[in-house]
Amino acid sequence: MAEAVYDSARRPPAFWEELTALWAYRDLVRQLVARDIKVRYKRSVLGVAWTMLNPLLMMGVLTLVFSHLFRFDLPHYPVYLLAGTMLWNFFAQTTTQTMQQLVWGGALLNRIYVPRTVFAVSALGSGLVNLGLGLVPLGLIMAATGAPFTPALAFLPAAILLAAAFTLGLGLLLSSLAVIFPDIIEMYQVILTAWYFLTPVLYPARILPEPYAAWLKLNPMHHLLAAFRGPIHGGVVPSAESLAASAALAAGTLLFGWLVFTARADKIVYRL
């Protein structure tokens, strides 16, 4: 093992130092993701089956409500709904988890050195595993309802990557605040609920009347959702323009979140 020298006076820039530290601790990220998943399944009798059943049951209820009470006249509505819900849940749960994990990790960060982004990245990892597992029941529903599988599905990994980058970036920004003010986590839940209804998760975007439809363009989750759901429902790959906007947004948020969080990372311990 090469002898590492730590010199507090000669440190690389924070964003770079954190990136190299994160790489050195990649096995910890893996362990934390494994822990989240194991703990989740150990607590429930149904185990992995629950991840499959949960979206199916929820979708059953929502489909019942929305295809009978509110009619959207959308072919394969269950697929539309499930795909949208999956991505939204990934986003909402991961950003919330990112904050909670950091608060959890606080006791440790106060005693041993661990790269501070480890908790955010492992929350993202757990979210991605759950999203991946959710694709199985989604595929089953598609087959059962006769929704077509198109070549556009090959775009799905890119859409997930965009959503992941945006989610991590926002999670880091929120965490920078949450370590100082824990009530941010609760306030964020209220914002999430409002955001959820302002985003076409349950309903098709076209039902929005004009003044709101224009505002929708400013909702990042609308674009990321469209990129993810397009290939699944309707076999559409986003237009070059929409894709460029989503990519710029995702990369920009990640970069900004990373810079803010790593710049503040040294102060985190003083706050815990």
Place this chain on the structure above:
Amino acid sequence: MTAPDGTLPTALEAAAAAESGDVAIRLESVSVRFRVPLEPIRSFKEYAIRRLRGQVDFKEVWALQDVSFEVRQGEVLGVIGRNGSGKSTLLKVIARVLRPTAGRVWVRGRVAPLLELGGGFHPELTGRENVFLNAALLGHSRREVTERFDRIVDFAELWEFIDAPLRTYSTGMVARLGFAVATAWEPEVLLIDEVLAVGDQAFQRKCQARLAEFRAAGTTILLVSHSPELIRQMCNRALWLDRGRVRTWGPAGEVAAGYAALG
């Protein structure tokens, strides 16, 4: 010699560099400042309101002030002082947990903290899973843990329970597992906060034996304690911290005697 940032080294730095062949830890005028809000503000709403009124006041607390010393490779340095004298903060700046507000901390080699790490364990996971998680928190790769796994469980004497959830363990068993993981690798620098009274007498002897092994192998040790007796027994040199400042730094026997007389 020119530093990478282009400045010429100071006389102190040059002298230090010439000797740094066997220096393991060096602190130069290290200070750590905590800013404590006069009234704790724990919510964003409260903060926003007070900020608008200009009511956010901080009290500055210097946990360490102008602390300088050197530890050579293989030395055992005792750090003694009363509660709140900055002993734990000193370990934290060396362990990279805290960045110094001012001054410079220089450490060569892998630093292993030997403290009670209950927070790194998860009650629902098995002992085996917790060994991997805990070792990863200390920066070890999966491969390294796999290599040393048997040695860890042998030392902790927990083979019977290794696949049981940690919540079924007694406090002593958890502490044994924690000690076994933390000391499974020989670090260049070992930080010990207070005496670890882990397990029964027999296990404590094993812990002492392992620390002696490390010492013999040339590990540099920093031992924080309240007890002048322990410092005299275990250490070559000692540092007496008083309200964040170095009161004395010298041979362990002298410092311990001074502390015992006045502290």
